Amino acid sequence: MSSLDPRIRRAEPELWTLSTPPLDSLEHWPTYEVFVQRMRGGHAQHVGSLHAPNPEMALVLAKEQYARRSQCVALWVVPTEAILWTSPADEDLFQPAVDKSYREPQGYLNTRERLEKYRDRLQATSHD
């Protein structure tokens, strides 16, 4: 069925597909990973990826894809191929083999009480 949209009818996209030759290498654009810095001094946060012919165009296109709606003070783009990553199959890398809860924030709970207890004990021993 042909489109009801007059723009589409004028542009006759069905003719494009009929006459479009297979993509050549120039049309296979690389991807870039996009990072948004939401405030000055803040860290850049990964927000997604996009296709672009070169890094400059990646920045230009990233602005409308990823910085249109929310606060942004700077954009970064990085060629996806520049990024090394660990395989999800290796996620056991990140699992501790023994209890390492002391590395977690709750390892620092009650620090003040423990410190005060320690001080009290020190005082008690010095009076001896």
Add this chain to the structure above:
Amino acid sequence: MIERLETLVLSLADDELIIGHRHAEWIGLGPILEEDIAFASIAQDETGHAQAYYQILTDLGLRTPDEYAFQRKASEFRCAHLVELPNFDYDYALALMRHYLYDAAEQIKLQALREGSYDPLAGLADRLLREEKYHWLHATTWIKRLAYSTEEAYLRLKSAIDQLWPYAWMLFEPLPEEAEIVEAGWIPPSSVLRERWLELIQPTLISANLFPPPPASETLLPLQGARKGLRSPYFDELLQEMTEVSSSEPGAEW
């Protein structure tokens, strides 16, 4: 005084409204998704600029933005013919070249208005220049990228600028009663703005071997009168399409 102000503001606003409409005709048809979104967003920005310009007139007790956009006769519009040109066979080089030539001109006009004596216009120009920065970055990045890529890309840009050049030149056709408008300090003469525009685009276009000589006066002659209400042959169809929805239910709330 108010008639002259309306002449100036409509020349700015109608250019924005109509180029926004023409750019929007590319929605869904852009070369890749990312560019489709970016160009559609630029189209929306331009339409928003038009609305803000019309509002200046509304604040003076003249018509509302919707009335200006959707309830005027063709002969009441004051846009340049460059923005009325259709997208023809949807060659993206033509769309990008028009975007480049137009946004260069818009930037020059906004910078001049910002220094002008009419505060509402100067204040608005200052705000619009922020968005214009991105439009210009988008346009120049594409033109530079394509001009130095393949022979096909160069030839498409070349044919686009050859077709658009006289129309772009006529973006700076003097306004009716321009002497009085300049005297009021609202904006410098069109001839001065055209010189600034040429200075802005010349370096890029010359180094890309895309800079045409000034159009011959006999080429420009049939393009005259846009700022007095003479419309190009493409305008009526555009206006009919643009007002199709609003005229189906006049006065509807959106």
